[in-house]
Amino acid sequence: MNTWNIANVKIANKIVIAPMAGVSDKAFRSLAYRFKAGLVYMEMVSDKAIVFKNEKTMAMCESDDLEHPLTAQLFGSDVESMVEAAIYLDENSKADIIDINMGCPVNKVVKTGAGSALLKDPDKAVKIASEIIKHVKKPVTVKMRLGFNKGDVVCFDLAKRLQEAGVKAIALHARFRSEMYEGKADWSYIKKMKEMLDIPLIGNGDIKSLDDFIAHKEDADALMIGRGVIGNPFLIKEITDYLEGKKQSEVSYQERLDLCIKHARDLMMLYGERNALAKMRGLSVHYITGLPYATKVKNDLNKIVTMQDLIDIFNKYQLFLDDYYCAGN
16 A cells, blocks of 8 residues: 655555635535545645634634544745644644645636746745744655746755655645646656655656556555546545455446435535535536536536525436436436
């Protein structure tokens, strides 16, 4: 299973689940742990929101006792508030690791000087990491990209400096900020960084299938999966079965529909029915991707308002699928 460590945190396998805004809440993380992901990240949270005790952000920092190992990810650009927020996570969250986001490409984060904007100011990036490390007990890690503008590679020098500052692991998304999520991740940068670092390197970018995982499993100490597990946490099981030498088993449409319903119910426990089903409008469509005649069903799922709406759509779809496969399709 290739166990590894970040400082004193033991991690059972090479599967790391990325922090995804609007996705990586407790309901989603419970699915990741259910299928035996090695390390799971929380959604990133703002330093300022923690400092000012924003109610929604405080709730996002909560986790269940069974969620281990777990990484809490912080974004911001002000040294003082980043340290204050990191101390809060160190003392009050159940997370095992504190991660500094230096890779988020979205404009609302970048325009504040946070996320991948820190790649344009390596001195400040190192200062933030150094000061946080001085003030917390939990291991500190960093998630970054290759650089801000395509062709302007800063990740190698920055990674070396962060390692010297005491960062315990680095996750590298092999794209530039200017690429957002377009094109293909260039894993040659990840392989090169692995050779130069003494701390663990987590490779990130375009791991969407078992074949992708196998192709890159030696390129880094662990592999981070993001969009590939949205609506498809079964990918985690597929990879863990592979790592454990188990025979691969195909996921049935019934399993997909049932897990989507469970996900929705877990979201209801967190957010109430209305807000949970609003989230599920975007998530549920991923659960049926690749199934026969899914397009019409996806259109219906985009309109769900209540839990019963979701159940009714899936009950009807299941009857269709039963007939479809019984007919020998």
